[in-house]
Amino acid sequence: MSDALIPGHRHECVFVPGMQHTAAAIGNAGVQAVSTPALIALLEETAGSGVQAFNDPGWGTVGTRVNVEHLRPAWPGIEVHCEAVLASFSGRTLCFAVQASQQGRVVMSGHHERVRVELSRFQPPVPEDRAAVPLEFFFDFHSPWCYLAMPRLREIAAAHGRTIRWRPIHLANLIERIDGRRPLDASAAFVSWFKQDMQDWARLRRLSLQYHPDFPLRPSRALRCSLYAIEQGRGAEFIFQVMQAYWSQNQNISDLDVLGDLAEAVGLDRQASVQSTRDERFKRALATNTEEAIQRGVFGAPTVIAQGKLFWGNDRLEMLESFLATMP
Numbered sequence: 237m238s239d240a241l242i243p244g245h246r247h248e249c250v251f252v253p254g255m256q257h258t259a260a261a262i263g264n265a266g267v268q269a270v271s272t273p274a275l276i277a278l279l280e281e282t283a284g285s286g287v288q289a290f291n292d293p294g295w296g297t298v299g300t301r302v303n304v305e306h307l308r309p310a311w312p313g314i315e316v317h318c319e320a321v322l323a324s325f326s327g328r329t330l331c332f333a334v335q336a337s338q339q340g341r342v343v344m345s346g347h348h349e350r351v352r353v354e355l356s357r358f359q360p361p362v363p364e365d366r367a368a369v370p371l372e373f374f375f376d377f378h379s380p381w382c383y384l385a386m387p388r389l390r391e392i393a394a395a396h397g398r399t400i401r402w403r404p405i406h407l408a409n410l411i412e413r414i415d416g417r418r419p420l421d422a423s424a425a426f427v428s429w430f431k432q433d434m435q436d437w438a439r440l441r442r443l444s445l446q447y448h449p450d451f452p453l454r455p456s457r458a459l460r461c462s463l464y465a466i467e468q469g470r471g472a473e474f475i476f477q478v479m480q481a482y483w484s485q486n487q488n489i490s491d492l493d494v495l496g497d498l499a500e501a502v503g504l505d506r507q508a509s510v511q512s513t514r515d516e517r518f519k520r521a522l523a524t525n526t527e528e529a530i531q532r533g534v535f536g537a538p539t540v541i542a543q544g545k546l547f548w549g550n551d552r553l554e555m556l557e558s559f560l561a562t563m564p
Contacts, residue, residue, distance in 0.1 A: 245322040247286025249442040251278050253312050269309035270316070275344045276302055279334040283320035283348050285442050287330065288387060289476045293469075296394070297330065297350040298358075304346030310338045320348065328352040355394050370399040371556075374529050374539040375475070376407035377455040377489060380434055383479035384441050385538040385550040390472065392553060396560040398542075402471045404459040405526045407537050416535050437550060444484045453482065456522070457513040458489045463521050464512035465504055473502035 257274035259267035280299045287297060310316055320332040328351050336344040371393055375382040393400050411418065419430055431447075438445035458478050465474035477498045481487035487494050492510050499509035512518050529539070533546055540547045540556055543563065547556045 241287060241290040241322065241325070243322055243324055245286065246319060247282060248317065248319045248444075249278070249282040249285065250439060251316045251318065251442075252314070252439075253278075253310070253316060255312050258312055268312070270312060270343075272306045272344075275306065275310060275316070275336050276304060278316060278318050279304070279320065279336055279344065279348060280350075281442065282318040283330075283332045283334060283350060285387070286320050287322070287350075288390075289473060289480070291352070293472060294355055294394075295352055296355045298353050299348065300329075300351050301349035302346070304334065304344050304348070306344050308341060308343050310336070310343040314338055316343070323347070356397075359395070359397055369543060370401040372401045372403050372541040374403045374405050374525075374534050374537055374541070376405055376537045377458050377478055377482055378407050378452060379537045380445060380483050381437075381550045382538040383445070383483040384434075384437050384443060385553060386476055386479060387443070388441060388550075388553050389538075389540065389556075392557045392560065395557070396563075398560070400472070402462070402466050402475060403525050403529070404462045404466075404475075404522060405529045405534070405537065406456065406459065406522055410526050410530055410534065411536075413530055414535060446484065446486065448482060448486050448488075450488070453488060454490045456490075457492065458482075458495060459522050460513050460515065460518040461495050461499065461509055463518045464509060464515070465499065465502070468504060470502050470504055474499060474504065477502055 253270045253274060255261060257270050259269055259271040262271055262273070264271070280302070284297050284299070291297070316336055316338050318334070318336045320334045323331045323333050325331065330350045330352070332348045332350070334346060334348045335342055371389070373386075373389060375386070389400065410416065420427055422430075434445060462471065462475050462478065465471045478489050478495075481494065481498055482489045489495065492513065495513065496506040496510050500506045532541065536548055538548075538550060540553070542556060542559060545559060547553070547559075
């Protein structure tokens, strides 16, 4: 787990529970409030997703202990705001202070414990020939949909015993070459819906998303640096840090000091990371990735290629999972 994870790390999620989450739905007839197990599940998800980006490849966390008080009822159809603050960690054990609120009132609070585990312990055996074929993820930091897709893709890959081959591309160059789709150049009504849809997906993915005030930023430096991070075995961690910095924290990912900070946060050498943004080798590698993407039919990002089949868009990941489930 990355050394960047320190006590005090806070993660927040917003959920809208449905009628299936009520106490009545699990047998407590007449009680239409959100059930205690459902609220606990939301707090567990908040804590787990908050440290997911800090896990080493092949590792995750599982809940082992919950000690909470259900203070007042929460109602279906109304947002529940959950937060998990890392109170301490020792070895593989992480302890969180957790709290759920609705309409400004705390409905549940207490503590939750999770333990780091190797995910392979919780997966059925995967045939060697299937595990050997990675999922290829073509992405650019310029696309918020890549940020929304990445955590879900990692879940799917882990569930099916697949590795991910991270393939940074220069999306603007690709679009220019193929005269591809430019959603933000569409009608004002479409752009308004497009941004609404993006926020809806962010809520489903339990992520915070906001447009950078200086959008669009130039992603080339960050893309080259990601190639260095991939080479050093810290690709997934660095890539998600950059996506989060751009699409949730309004940081300037074209700034070398910012990239240095993000690289250090995942255990990379700061100076080498900054130098990689000017390295001709990584410039050529980025151009090669982009050219290969064009030749293989990629027309936007995020794109995942699995067993030669192309899946485009954050909203096609469930189709990807269904496809992987059918593989012999």
